[in-house]
Amino acid sequence: ELKVEQNPLFLSMQEGKNYTIYCNYSTTSDRLYWYRQDPGKSLESLFVLLSNGAVKQEGRLMASLDTKARLSTLHITAAVHDLSATYFCAVDRYASGNTPLVFGKGTRLSVIA
Amino acid sequence: GAVVSQHPSWVICKSGTSVKIECRSLDFQATTMFWYRQFPKQSLMLMATSNEGSKATYEQGVEKDKFLINHASLTLSTLTVTSAHPEDSSFYICSARPPLATPYNEQFFGPGTRLTVL
Numbered sequence: 001e002l003k004v005e006q007n008p009l010f011l012s013m014q015e016g017k018n019y020t021i022y023c024n025y026s027t028t029s030d031r032l033y034w035y036r037q038d039p040g041k042s043l044e045s046l047f048v049l050l051s052n053g054a055v056k057q058e059g060r061l062m063a064s065l066d067t068k069a070r071l072s073t074l075h076i077t078a079a080v081h082d083l084s085a086t087y088f089c090a091v092d093r094y095a096s097g098n099t100p101l102v103f104g105k106g107t108r109l110s111v112i113a
Numbered sequence: 114g115a116v117v118s119q120h121p122s123w124v125i126c127k128s129g130t131s132v133k134i135e136c137r138s139l140d141f142q143a144t145t146m147f148w149y150r151q152f153p154k155q156s157l158m159l160m161a162t163s164n165e166g167s168k169a170t171y172e173q174g175v176e177k178d179k180f181l182i183n184h185a186s187l188t189l190s191t192l193t194v195t196s197a198h199p200e201d202s203s204f205y206i207c208s209a210r211p212p213l214a215t216p217y218n219e220q221f222f223g224p225g226t227r228l229t230v231l
Binding site for chain 2: 031033040041042043045048088092093098100101102103104105106108
């Protein structure tokens with residue numbers, strides 16, 4: 001069974017601090033997705049990582065993918081309150097075709113002053 | 114990017130009634146759409162894969178007679194929750210991928226439908 005594990009599940013950060021969210025997965029997929037979800041809202045796509053060694057950055061968020069370790073990280077730099085949300089990583093369920101996603105449990109991030 | 118819409122965005126119904134949720138791909142055709150369910154403070158779980166012109170594929174533990182899926186056109190899939198009960202209260206999200214290959218092979222999510230069954 002394909003598993004996607006995130007940690008931590010809960011994260012309370014002070015503004016200005018840095019932190020990393022980890023996503024481990026059990027498939028051999030070389031593609032990984034990060035999403036943000038605000039309360040009561042649907043998913044907002046943050047990053048699509050396509051291959052081993054991929055690194056993408058957008059503002060204070062940077063995501064990386066190590067397919068050999070089956071690990072992706074989402075690094076938060078100098079957190080601000082607006083980053084408070086739940087972050088999900090996900091992988092393709094199947095290696096090819098129009099495949100659904102398998103999600104991690106999510107990391108609920110709270111940035112406090 | 115591609116747009117997926119859902120209607121309604123929220124619905125409240127009485128126990129025992131049926132509720133229909135629509136998922137539309139607005140600017141592309143989707144032969145396959147996915148329906149996910151999210152309970153409060155939990156992750157998204159795939160319920161079923163909706164296939165245009167054929168029967169939906171349901172995940173283990175999802176009752177096909179309770180959650181009726183119809184994918185009658187290339188831009189519309191509907192999920193009908195029949196004889197809804199309070200335990201069906203959840204956030205239902207659909208998604209689809211544009212058919213043309215793109216580097217990102219990205220899936221686009223609808224805004225979700227919050228169902229509350231009293």
